[in-house]
Amino acid sequence: MHSLHSPHSLQFTAESSSNGMHERDFTVGDVPGVLWSPASGTDRAPLVLMGHGGGAHKKHPSMLGRAQRLVTGCGFHVAVIDAPGHGDRPRSAQDEQAVAELRTAQAAGEPERPIVVPYNARLAEIAVPEWQATLDALQELPEIGADGPVGYAGIAMGTAIGVPLVAAEPRITAAVFGLMWPDALVEAAKRITVPVEFAMQWDDERIPRDACLALFDAFASKEKTLHANAGKHFDYPRFVEADSAARFLARHLGEAVTSAA
């Protein structure tokens, strides 16, 4: 699905509405994405870019659930793009190899870090300019605008891509991260000064406690908050943290949360 247009122009390919959200599928060049907006319409509102997790895609239930809070709860726009090799995008031979190695390691109970860290770092190198081109294109829409507030939210692979993105992109002024090894991210984290909310699992069997604390410590942000929840990696309390992230973004992007639920 190669676009005939400039890589920076946004093409809407489908639209629908449900549960108070207007959903528009789009492409920017070869990259497919989705833009959720308040169905009630809006003059101009902040935009939140969301990064999905490894093996997921732009319309994964965790993306939909978080978007619902931000769109109907805060009146924001939310955009998600498929990461390289994810969702509607083709997988390269390198992608296939990384996924196969990861499955082998998981099946054998071996550490994932040696595979996930370089795999996600490679995806981030591709994804950061894609996100920047997507943001360029989204800001041409009158309901978003070139000077409106922009936030970012993404855990796990969404953090592996998001940390270098936020470090590189001054238009993003608040970010939610978590659940990722620091190895490839500490240097970028040291360049981030915007408010950050960071989640970790206190008893994470994959990412050691000290590694989580080290990544949180690395952010240069004057305003940053760590949320450490008891439990293992998949005990992450998704709903509580998604609610908290929505309130954090609402505070920093300058709109009131209109619904606590």
Next chain:
Amino acid sequence: MHSLHSPHSLQFTAESSSNGMHERDFTVGDVPGVLWSPASGTDRAPLVLMGHGGGAHKKHPSMLGRAQRLVTGCGFHVAVIDAPGHGDRPRSAQDEQAVAELRTAQAAGEPERPIVVPYNARLAEIAVPEWQATLDALQELPEIGADGPVGYAGIAMGTAIGVPLVAAEPRITAAVFGLMWPDALVEAAKRITVPVEFAMQWDDERIPRDACLALFDAFASKEKTLHANAGKHFDYPRFVEADSAARFLARHLGEAVTSAA
């Protein structure tokens, strides 16, 4: 102001209403307290016990602000009693000595821990049975009842008293703590199994980071969350954390938050 009644009977001494809160001053034996309840009236609602900080008192603005969230936001009752030597209570010679030593240390820029930890541990020994007698008396009120949900919230000295209280008191089923050294509290924390939300300051100049993490780690609770905020001791983001505490208590005491503000 010695009571003529049994130390376990509750005497209301004054009442007023403002901002949607009905305020009743009370005594239980020699201990003065305040009970805030929804002005709209209520059949029966959860009760939150709140512990004030060192040098403060039962109607300190931080207590009033937190009570407002819980009473008008969640429909709860909130009770605070003056800690020994605080508010309307007489100071003993030992209290006077501890306060004088603390002021000397603060003026000289010397560590507060060697004074605060044993001072607060001594107050906790007195305050825990006072809180238990107060809870006995409050549960005789029909709008609270003997089997209703009970929570606790208190940081700093409110944690020094609250951790041994919650460890000793099975009627308390959720607790908010923070900003205190672990020294006198770790053994009691290990006996606490109810959900806990714990706040620390990441760059606290008084309480070392490792000490904060050690106290959080000590709680035996299966469900516990650490909130670590960037900044020094007095940079603690009171309003954000008070909002979060109200939502935490609303989740665990079984009522819906009716207002996010």
